[in-house]
Amino acid sequence: MTSMIVSAARVVADGQVLSPGWIEAADGVLTGVGEGQPPRPADREFPSHTIVPGFVDMHVHGGGGHSYTDGVADEVRRGVEFHRSHGTTTSVASLVSSSPASLLEQIEALRGLVADDVIAGIHLEGPWLSHHRCGAHDPGTLRDPDPAEITRVLQVGDGAIAMVTMAPELTGALDAVEQFVDADVLVAVGHTESGYAQARAAIERGARVATHLFNAMRPLHHREPGPILALLEDPRVTIEIVGDGVHVHPDLVSYVAEAAGPDRVSLVTDAMAAAGMRDGSYRLGVLDVDVVDSVARVRDTGAIAGSTATMGVLFARAATLLTEGPNGLSDSDALLAAVAMTSSTPARTLGRADVGELAAGKRADFVVVDEGAGVVGVFTRGRWV
Incomplete structure (x- = not known):
């Protein structure tokens, strides 16, 4: 040796x-x-x-011109290699909402990449999302969770599904949370119009992640705080934030890192195929996306369609951002916080004890x-x- x-x-x-x-x-x-x-x-x-430590991205749809959302294994491999060159050594392949048949085809196509450790798992960002907060998801594919469909998804996934995003206000959603949790699948709350109590109920049933907090989510209101407060205040919940400077105001990223603590915040790229590429026309699932000044938006609605960032960019932004502002950290403390949010916190959330730290x-x-x-x-x- x-x-x-x-x-x-x-x-x-x-x-x-x-x-x-x-x-x-x-x-x-x-x-x-x-x-x-x-x-x-x-x-x-x-x-x-x-x-x-190598970066761990628990929410990414593609990069380097390659998309994960079509369920093509070779495309995923090339996208993973692109992100590895920017520091992401562990990543979860995120899919977008699709029809029942297409969803199963995509899962079947990608599950072998989990066995080969090309990806750390599959993330189903939908189709069990709110029509009111669909973001860059085809509203025609959104539906209430059905126990029989979930059973089939788990069977086809054969242990490869790492995380599912769910809107807890949907009919049958809370039972679906338990069904996934019982199968050792992480459940995230996101793309939701839920109230505070509904989000709390999902957490009590086992939901443990907030999918890109603030984005595609009912906002805070002083008489109905909605899902954001429920997710922020519970120490069992890992908070995803897309820290690219587009999805969330930088000062809000700093606030969440301070309020929740770096051991609860996971910076994610939510990157699509355009990451690392020139401005132009792309696709996310079945939707046309235009990238202008490195910002991706759905052509028909103008909704933000993921990011064009890499984890390397997010790490550098966080290390700098956390030293600024009224409660700015020292360079060393900011470095430690940035490492936690890009490596150790997402690794722990995914249950990966072999990565996320240098030991x-x-x-x-x-x-x-x-x-x-x-x-x-x-x-x-x-x-x-």
């Missing part, structure tokens, strides 16, 4: 910033992490850079970032990307 040692000005591990630090890996697994000088000369040195025994997934927190190197699955 030949080991590799990489040293850097800083290494983020075990909730600390090791300065300087080093990591050792062999056969794709971390075998050591430490501060100061490594036990032998490093194979790669980054004297002015920082090493952080002996974990998979050797790490990202090298420069002084501006930009990605300059990625190592995963035993190779430099």
Whole structure:
């Protein structure tokens, strides 16, 4: 077994910033992490850079010109490789709402990629969503959850489905939450017009994630706080936020990170095929999408259609954003918070104990970032990307 040692000005591990630090890996697994000088000369040195855990994106629809929403395995593979080059070493493939037959076809096409660890699971963002908050989903495919359909989805998924987004106000939704939870599938509340009590009921039934908080969701109101308060206040819920500067105001991202804590916030790209690509015309599921100034919108409605961001961009934005404002963090604390929101929190939420942190025994997934927190190197699955 030949080991590799990489040293850097800083290494983020075990909730600390090791300065300087080093990591050792062999056969794709971390075998050591430490501060100061490594036990032998490093194979790669980054004297002015920082090493952080590989990013974990639990909500992504595609990237690099490749879409996951058509359920084409080769397209997903290419999209995953694109995002890996930007630091995402673990990702969940998110699908959009579709007909019952199409949904099963897509799940069947992608489940093998979970077994091969190309993706960490499949996320069904629909079809059990609110018509009033459909966002970039075809309203003609939305429907109430049906126990028989869910049973078939779980059978075809064969353990590959990691998460499902559900609007809890739909007829049968609360029972559907329990049905998925009993099958060890994460349930997220999103694309919803629910009231506060309905969202609370979904959480009590086992919902544990907020799908892109604030977006496609009934807003806060002083007499009916709706789902946002219910999701924010419950310590059992992981809060997804699309931190691209388009979906949510930056100051609101900072507020949520402070109010809920980085150990409850998961930054997600919600990226579609246009991530990393030029402005132009694209598709998300069956909907036409126009990208102008890197902002994707559904052609017919103007609704935001996911993002064109990468986790590398979100990490850099968060590391900078959290140092600004009246309660700005120190550079080190902002770095630790950014790592939590892009790596350890989503990994823990997905139940992945092997990724999300730099520690002996974990998979050797790490990202090298420069002084501006930009990605300059990625190592995963035993190779430099």
